[in-house]
Amino acid sequence: MTNLPQDAPELLPYGKIREDLFRPLSGLTKRYFVALLIPFLIILFGGYAWSVQIRTGMGVTGLHRPVFWGLYIVDFVFWIGISHAGTLISAILRLTEAGWRKPITRAAEAITVFALMIGGMFPIIHLGRSWFFYWLIPYPNSRLIWPNFRSPLLWDLTAILTYVTGSVIYLYLPLIPDLAQLGEHGSRLRRKIYNLLSLGWTGSDTEWHALERAMKLMAGIILAVAVSVHTVVAWDFSMAIAPMWHSTIFGPYFVVGAIFSGLAALMIVMAAIRKLMGLELYLTKYHFNNLAKLILLMSVLWFYFTMAEHLTAWYGKDPAEIAVFGARVFGRFAFPFWLMVFVNFVVPFILLGIRRLRSITSGVIASFGILVGMYLERYLIVVPTLSNTRLPAAGSVNYSPSWVELAITVATFAAMVFLYLVFAKLVPIIAVWEFKPHEFEEGEEA
């Protein structure tokens, strides 16, 4: 039936696959608690920093006229970008029926949900008076406050709400069969919760048919939503007539950047899962090799868009654009700019492009670099435009984030680790039921 290599994980007995993938869920070790405690403490400190901001006001941040968008918006764009790791990649691979997606999809979809939860908080944190966030939602009220539906910020709200809802359902649907299996093991309480969440799944063909159809449909829908979400995030900038923001290619540029950073995050998470959970048999070099190729492709695309964006600004010679362009490329933002180009293009090109150098370790190194580079990219989009004011008397303004902004930013990374650790303890990080033999293409290796 198949021409799988002898050591392909799909050839293992189903019982063994199930045992290997369910094993990490049982038992709570000291090591696990310590791993959980560290990010938790960082999150607590981030929470404290936010409480300082709420009690004192936005003055505790580095934001000041005219730089009203700073690290929080950078974080927002960055995390929404990371969220593209999962749903988008999983949807593309599912729709194209790429067999190698199987051990990757759930880990990727979980990244999406958590990154969206984290990223979605930033507009609220950035509001200052966070408790009024619900004013964005249209509801009849005595003060006749209605949101401006033409504002890209309201578009953000709708887009992100749709994306979160879709992603949670997209993560949950393929979890149902595994939850049903988990409902047969563990403590009474655990069994009860899993059985409740599995909605009485029995594994009948009616259920499988419905699940497969729903997953295919959801993959198509979520793909359209994911592309639109990051396009809308890009429009937060490009709808403003501001230098280096008012660009027609910002939508696709952001989408490419989002997939790029998402893939890098996925590579790191996969390598961590592989090592920490002992899943070397399931997350093989073959999977990392394919991911590395995708990252390389996105790196080239990202470089192409960055070049197109900057070349047109330089060629146009519009004084306002040139001021921002100059600050980015030769001026005070030159170091982060060239560092970004180096880690986003040069490093992946060498480490992942040269076959001899391509390995799991080099992939992880390149991915860390890409995450740094993509964070810098967001920073370089947000800050230089705002700090190069167009009023002659105002000159240029320096923005440096305060400890409050930095603490909240660091806490979000800790939150990602924390949520992921909890998730990996509650459900198998690889979809057990999806692990059935598939035809390998000619020349594929396990």
Next chain:
Amino acid sequence: MSDITWLIGEFKNTESVAAIVRSLHSAGSTNADIDLFSEEPVELPKGVLERPSRMSLVAVLGAITLGSLATTGVWAAQHNYSLVTGGMPIFSFWGTGVITYETTMMGAVFSTFFWFIWESKLFRKKDPTAPVPVVPPESICVRVRWKGDPAKPEALFHHAGAISVERKAPQ
């Protein structure tokens, strides 16, 4: 006393499953009487135990409904309290386009999920008295609801290559 019997047969490959489904159809059973149970989706040849679906249609209808409702809501909200638009129309399809698009997608997401619940019959089992087999690893169980003498379908099960066949009374 009811003369309904449930028969559950265990198989190891899809060819045998397809054979028993065809035999049961020839013996008078309908798709509604037959269920397969497995730990992963089973792909049977085209025409064998097909389950028609309206999920795509429902998703499209759900999408159009929510998208239209949301756009109407935006229209009503903007007319209820006219924003200062500097001479631009109070309501603009261009300006509302993103909201219409996203809520349309939201409609598709919700309707797909709810239709999955409906079509999978998770909350509306065909027959609550039907026994649910415990599927051994790498096996496929075929359950059939049989009215009359169960010896005939039992023979069909064995002939198709069942490893074991069990008779079960309604629970």
